[in-house]
Amino acid sequence: MKAVVCRAYGLAGLGLEEVEAPHPGDAEVLLRVRAAALNALDWHLLRGTPFAARLFFGLRRPRTTRPGRDVAGVVEAVGAKVTRFAPGDAVFGSCRGAFAESALAAEKSLTPLPAGVPFEQAAALPVAGLTALQGLRDAGRLRSGQQVLVHGAGGGVGTFAVQIARALGAEVTAATRAESLETMRALGAVRVLDHEREDFTASGERWDLIFDCYSHHPLSACRRALKPGGRYVAAGGPFPSLTSILVDALARSALSLFGSRKLLSILARSSPGDLALLGEWVAEGKLRPVVDLRFGLAAVPGAIRDLAEGRARGKIVVVP
Ligand SMILES: NC(=O)c1ccc[n+]([C@@H]2O[C@H](COP(=O)([O-])OP(=O)(O)OC[C@H]3O[C@@H](n4cnc5c(N)ncnc54)[C@H](OP(=O)(O)O)[C@@H]3O)[C@@H](O)[C@H]2O)c1
Numbered sequence: 001m002k003a004v005v006c007r008a009y010g011l012a013g014l015g016l017e018e019v020e021a022p023h024p025g026d027a028e029v030l031l032r033v034r035a036a037a038l039n040a041l042d043w044h045l046l047r048g049t050p051f052a053a054r055l056f057f058g059l060r061r062p063r064t065t066r067p068g069r070d071v072a073g074v075v076e077a078v079g080a081k082v083t084r085f086a087p088g089d090a091v092f093g094s095c096r097g098a099f100a101e102s103a104l105a106a107e108k109s110l111t112p113l114p115a116g117v118p119f120e121q122a123a124a125l126p127v128a129g130l131t132a133l134q135g136l137r138d139a140g141r142l143r144s145g146q147q148v149l150v151h152g153a154g155g156g157v158g159t160f161a162v163q164i165a166r167a168l169g170a171e172v173t174a175a176t177r178a179e180s181l182e183t184m185r186a187l188g189a190v191r192v193l194d195h196e197r198e199d200f201t202a203s204g205e206r207w208d209l210i211f212d213c214y215s216h217h218p219l220s221a222c223r224r225a226l227k228p229g230g231r232y233v234a235a236g237g238p239f240p241s242l243t244s245i246l247v248d249a250l251a252r253s254a255l256s257l258f259g260s261r262k263l264l265s266i267l268a269r270s271s272p273g274d275l276a277l278l279g280e281w282v283a284e285g286k287l288r289p290v291v292d293l294r295f296g297l298a299a300v301p302g303a304i305r306d307l308a309e310g311r312a313r314g315k316i317v318v319v320p
Contacts, residue, residue, distance in 0.1 A: 002320070003100030004068065004300045008061050009048040014301045022097075022104045024079040029105050031073035031091065034119035036098035038316040039127045039156065040236065042067050043308045052242035067300075068098030068318070071105065072113060072122035082107045092122035093275055099300050101320045111275040114283040121282055124289035124315040127268060128156035129278040131235050132164050132211075135266035139233045140209045144169025149200055149207045149225075152214030153189070154180035157235050159290040159314045161211050162187045167286050173207070175200050180313055183290065201225050211235065219251050219263055226261045234265040290314025 005017045024030045046067060048054045057063055072092035075085045085091060090113035095105035113122050135157075136142045142165060150161045153174035165172045166188035173191040174184035181192045193200055200210075201221035208230050210222060215237035222232045234252070239245045252263040281287035292314040295303040303316050 001101040002297055003066060003097060004297055006046055006062050006065050006067055009046065009054075011046070011301045011305060013061070014046065014067075014304070016298050016300075019100075021102050024077055024082075024104060026079040026081040027107050028079045029075055029082055029085050029091070029107055029110060030077040031071060031095060031103050031105060032076050033071055033073045033098060033100060033103050033320050035072045035123035036068045036103075036318045036320075037070035037123045037126075037128075037156075038068075038303055038307050038312075038318065039070060040307065041069065041127060043304055046304065047308075050239065050242045050245065064096070066097030066100065066103075068100070068103070069094045069096075070123050070126045070128075071095045071098040071103055072119040073103070076102065079107075085110065085112075090119070092119075092125065092279065093272070094126050094270060098123075099297060099318055099320075101297075108272065109270055111272050111279060114279045117279060117282050120291055120294070120317045120319065121289045122279060123317055124156070124291055125160075125278045125282070126275060128315060129160045129164075129287075129289075130271065130274055131157045131266060131268040132160035133274055133278060134268050134271075135211055135233045135235050136161060136165050136168060136170075136209070139264050139266045140211060140231050142168050142170055142209050145171075146208035147171045147173070147227075148209040148211060149173045149175060150189075151175045151195065151200060151210065151212045153184055154313055155213055156312075156315045158213045159183070159187060160287070161213070161235075162189050163287050164281075165209075165211070167281060170209070173200075183313065187288070187290070206230070209233065212237070214238065215248070215265075219248070219255055223255050223261050223263060229260045231261070232263045234263075291317050293317070294319055296320070 093110035174189035215234035
């Protein structure tokens with residue numbers, strides 16, 4: 001079968017190869033991949049950044065040679081202890097090596113594909129959808145009627161966050177670049193800000209929740225943009241090193257010590273229940289994955305370059 005293989009850190013280390021089809025272990029499922037989606041995580045793992053992460057991911061070359069996590073496909077074979085799936089079932093979730101014709105996934109990382117949901121839309125859901133859902137609902141404790149600002153709303157996580165905040169009953173302001181303002185209105189934002197022209201921290205406005213997909217403003221300024229009792233949740237940002245990530249985490253904790261405003265970050269966790277909920281919302285039309293670009297397997301390096309250079313609007317999907 002064909003698979004994208006990573007032999008060295010960086011895009012030049014990526015290539016399309018003919019490899020042996022994997023066999024599922026006892027608790028694993030072998031999938032025929034129908035669609036996979038790219039995430040910033042794929043780019044970080046391929047680049048080996050922040051550099052300190054190479055202690056875990058491989059010092060000289062990536063230990064994981066098969067990139068891609070988000071997947072939707074059809075079960076081809078199951079391990080001896082798998083009880084929830086059988087060959088022929090349509091599923092989506094997380095796997096190892098999604099940029100391939102077939103991939104292995106743990107049974108617990110997969111969820112049945114709801115009827116009527118296309119593979120491409122389901123593949124877009126796992127990492128970005130879970131980050132937005134858990135960031136807003138759990139870390140952000142978003143309640144119906146609250147006002148939420150989604151900053152950096154035009155990317156994979158942000159386009160889900162705008163819609164999920166709305167589905168949870170919030171009034172959404174989306175801060176994004178000019179070319180995405182119309183999309184934000186179509187996704188349900190009642191207000192939009194061009195973040196290249198307007199600094200939300202300097203507007204004097206206050207929100208119950210700020211969900212930040214690109215955390216680069218001073219945290220003290222973000223705190224001032226919160227209403228009393230408000231929460232600031234960072235999903236990601238231009239963190240160049242492990243030190244900057246740690247300094248930011250310490251600063252958030254220090255600023256949350258006094259007063260009612262809290263500054264937090266979100267690390268999305270795998271949850272079949274949450275994934276099923278996202279799938280149901282797509283089936284019901286409450287959530288619409290914004291799939292911007294589609295690529296075949298051979299074009300994965302270029303697709304990752306587009307993602308890394310911020311050219312994608314919403315999600316990039318790979319169709320083998
Ligand atoms: N914590 C977790 O568990 C978790 C999970 C997934 C992703 N993440 C992180 O969350 C972040 C967003 O992920 P993603 O998948 O949405 O990435 P993406 O699709 O590449 O989107 C990039 C985002 O960055 C924003 N951005 C880039 N330059 C900006 C600038 N100068 N000012 C303001 N915003 C800017 C874009 O906003 P506009 O298009 O609106 O300009 C867009 O929302 C990444 O840092 C990623 O590593 C974290």
